[in-house]
Amino acid sequence: MDNAIARxxxxxxxxxxxxxxxxxxxxxxLVPFYRQICEATGISQSRIVAQKASGEVDMARLVTVEFVxxxxxxxxxxxxxxxxxxxxHPGQQTVVHYRVVNNTGRRIVAQAVPSYAPTEAxxxxxxxxxxxxxxxxFAPGESRDMQVIFVVEPGLPADVQRISLSYTFxxxxxxxxxxx
Amino acid sequence: MxxxxxxxxxxxxxxxxGLARYFFxxxxxxxxxxxxxxxxxxxxxxxxxxxVIRAELFQPGIQIVxxxxxxxLTTIHALVMIFGAVMPAFVGFxxxxxxxxxxxxxxxFARMNNWSFWLMPPAATLLVGSFLVPGGAAGSGWTLYPPLxxxxxxxxxxxxxxxxxxxxxxxxxxINIVTTILNMRAPGMTLMRMPMFVWTWLITAYLxxxxxxxxxxxVTMLLTDRHFGTxxxxxxxxxxxxxxxxxxxxxxxxxxxxxxxxxFGIISHIIPTFAxxxxxxxxxxxxxxxxxALLSFIxxxxxxxxxGMPAAGNLFFMYATMLIAVxxxxxxxxxxxxxxxxxxxxxxxxxxxxxFVSLFTIGGFSGLVLAIxxxxxxxxxxxxxxxxxxxxLFSGAIFSIMGGAYYWLPKWTGHMYDExxxxxxxxxxxxxxxxTFFPQHFLxxxxxxxxxxxxxxxxxxxxxxxxxxxxxxxxxxxxxLYVIIKCIRGGAKAEAKAWEGAEGLEWTVPSPAPYHTFETxxxxx
Numbered sequence: 001m002d003n004a005i006a007r008x009x010x011x012x013x014x015x016x017x018x019x020x021x022x023x024x025x026x027x028x029x030l031v032p033f034y035r036q037i038c039e040a041t042g043i044s045q046s047r048i049v050a051q052k053a054s055g056e057v058d059m060a061r062l063v064t065v066e067f068v069x070x071x072x073x074x075x076x077x078x079x080x081x082x083x084x085x086x087x088x089h090p091g092q093q094t095v096v097h098y099r100v101v102n103n104t105g106r107r108i109v110a111q112a113v114p115s116y117a118p119t120e121a122x123x124x125x126x127x128x129x130x131x132x133x134x135x136x137x138f139a140p141g142e143s144r145d146m147q148v149i150f151v152v153e154p155g156l157p158a159d160v161q162r163i164s165l166s167y168t169f170x171x172x173x174x175x176x177x178x179x180x
Numbered sequence: 181m182x183x184x185x186x187x188x189x190x191x192x193x194x195x196x197x198g199l200a201r202y203f204f205x206x207x208x209x210x211x212x213x214x215x216x217x218x219x220x221x222x223x224x225x226x227x228x229x230x231x232v233i234r235a236e237l238f239q240p241g242i243q244i245v246x247x248x249x250x251x252x253l254t255t256i257h258a259l260v261m262i263f264g265a266v267m268p269a270f271v272g273f274x275x276x277x278x279x280x281x282x283x284x285x286x287x288x289f290a291r292m293n294n295w296s297f298w299l300m301p302p303a304a305t306l307l308v309g310s311f312l313v314p315g316g317a318a319g320s321g322w323t324l325y326p327p328l329x330x331x332x333x334x335x336x337x338x339x340x341x342x343x344x345x346x347x348x349x350x351x352x353x354x355i356n357i358v359t360t361i362l363n364m365r366a367p368g369m370t371l372m373r374m375p376m377f378v379w380t381w382l383i384t385a386y387l388x389x390x391x392x393x394x395x396x397x398x399v400t401m402l403l404t405d406r407h408f409g410t411x412x413x414x415x416x417x418x419x420x421x422x423x424x425x426x427x428x429x430x431x432x433x434x435x436x437x438x439x440x441x442x443x444f445g446i447i448s449h450i451i452p453t454f455a456x457x458x459x460x461x462x463x464x465x466x467x468x469x470x471x472x473a474l475l476s477f478i479x480x481x482x483x484x485x486x487x488g489m490p491a492a493g494n495l496f497f498m499y500a501t502m503l504i505a506v507x508x509x510x511x512x513x514x515x516x517x518x519x520x521x522x523x524x525x526x527x528x529x530x531x532x533x534x535x536f537v538s539l540f541t542i543g544g545f546s547g548l549v550l551a552i553x554x555x556x557x558x559x560x561x562x563x564x565x566x567x568x569x570x571x572x573l574f575s576g577a578i579f580s581i582m583g584g585a586y587y588w589l590p591k592w593t594g595h596m597y598d599e600x601x602x603x604x605x606x607x608x609x610x611x612x613x614x615x616t617f618f619p620q621h622f623l624x625x626x627x628x629x630x631x632x633x634x635x636x637x638x639x640x641x642x643x644x645x646x647x648x649x650x651x652x653x654x655x656x657x658x659x660x661l662y663v664i665i666k667c668i669r670g671g672a673k674a675e676a677k678a679w680e681g682a683e684g685l686e687w688t689v690p691s692p693a694p695y696h697t698f699e700t701x702x703x704x705x
Contacts, residue, residue, distance in 0.1 A: 005363055005364065008363050009288045009289065009359045009363050009364075012358070012359045012362060012363060013288070013289065013355050013359055016354075016355045016358055016359070016389055017355065019389050019390070020351050020355075020389050020392070020393050021393070023389070023390050023391070023392075023393040023394055024393035024394070024396060024397055026393075026394065027393055027394035027395075027396070027397030027398060027427060027430075027431075028397050028401075030394075030397075030423075030426065030427050030430065031401075031412060031423065031427075034420075034423045034426060034427075035420075035423075038420075041490065072415070073327070073331065111418075113415060119488045168415070170415065170417075172417065175409070175417055
């Protein structure tokens, strides 16, 4: 192979390595990109915050809301919905309760993450107050009842008659940045 | 023959012999052969795992392996077949054929080529060896979805490392291939006069350079989630497992075409040779291949119709996916048009090529069915999907590899293979392949989920047919091995142009191809 070709080859190889590096960077850039798309389209929120309800109540319609509680892997405490199911009019402000019993014998900082089924109900389910807005700290043996105040917006698609709200508690005690 | 070649201008002026020859070789033909042998070995390793899976599925209930081991087998079977068997086989073909086809003396970076190959055996050892560590191999499925891949034991780390190493090897191999193709063609061989196999590999190599780094990024994030307290995919810390699926399939779908475009290339050589007509629609073949490659970047979402993407997203991915049927249809049309009114003969490579065209098309059609979002929501993660991707990967990629092996064995070994045994191998493979995988369409339509060791009793009959077919298919491949070894050891002397209708520079050098070829660029007309 003569030197001219060898030099040309080295130049091309360098360009190809740069493409590979750029694509590696692109792979990592997908992370913030993905989060922003999810936020912009309302698919998921990076922080769960209080929302406002629009106010009008649709007395003609009744929607069933079920409440589910589960723990993530490795968190062995008692977490349950006290109100398993309620029927609400869209627009009507409702209070339900969840209970945690920290029977693990250690102090636990935990974060609850909500999810909805069916997913198309999510944008119409507004939480005015929720224990999932903040990390919760539980002393060993502590038992606590916690409130969720919510409104199902009247804009909820007509074919949705039943919504499940599921909370999963994650143990974040050992996470960096957790105080308390 | 290599002992006679101690040219002073070669950077390796004497050839080591024995094992050292292969360990230090920078010769594209040696490296090509090593890739092909490596691939064949991994094909048998992955095939063995498949047979354990099929043996377990012969009856409902748990008989042979426990559910954990079953999951590990499906995971490692897939990784071994994708990264160990199919991809290295195509790289082996590339190493052997591209310099011969474009009239180059070797690959552009001969030493890096050696390194690309020798990264593979350690990676394969990590992957297969992970069965021996406490907890067994990774059982998360080949897609390594969190949370399973975050919860798994040390074997997941071994798998991630293996993926990293194989990815690095692929990127280096691709850089080598692109450089060889773009800079080292014989004078007169313009891009639009390159052999189709070279074209398909040029595009494949670009795909690899584009998506392998993305996979490396995804599995690195898995690794940091597992060990360094990050939360990319770990929901406990605000991460999102769905994001892994998006990043993974951004790699994963182009990867699917990485495994089929070189197959298209091989088929585009075999069919013209045995139809004794030039390839129909060469330019449209080039453009179709490029469009498939470009479209592959915008269809990843069809692997995840059930994760709850917005309807607009589902629709976009559905239509984009269906669009791929157009360039693929162009290719199938061109192959058939090449055969049309040709003077066809049906030697083993041609049999594999014709079977490729018909069976790959079946796989393409079941892919179209799966592309329809509402249908996919029912069929997602059922045996229909398993049937679909085995039709495109086995009767697609692997049939082309086998056909290509029979086609070029005379050039590689200098001997004609045993045509009768080759045909027996073909028919055994094709018949048992269909016995194995066709019933899986019915199982999937009836609702049998994939990746489970046990099933409801109404699925028993089709599973038994499938398992019997699988064992026939598996053991038929021993015949393939026998034909290859027999061909290496002897047989009728192959001409330089082993096939009457063959075209291309590789058929202008003697058979077997001398250790050094085209040290001065050939004239290309």
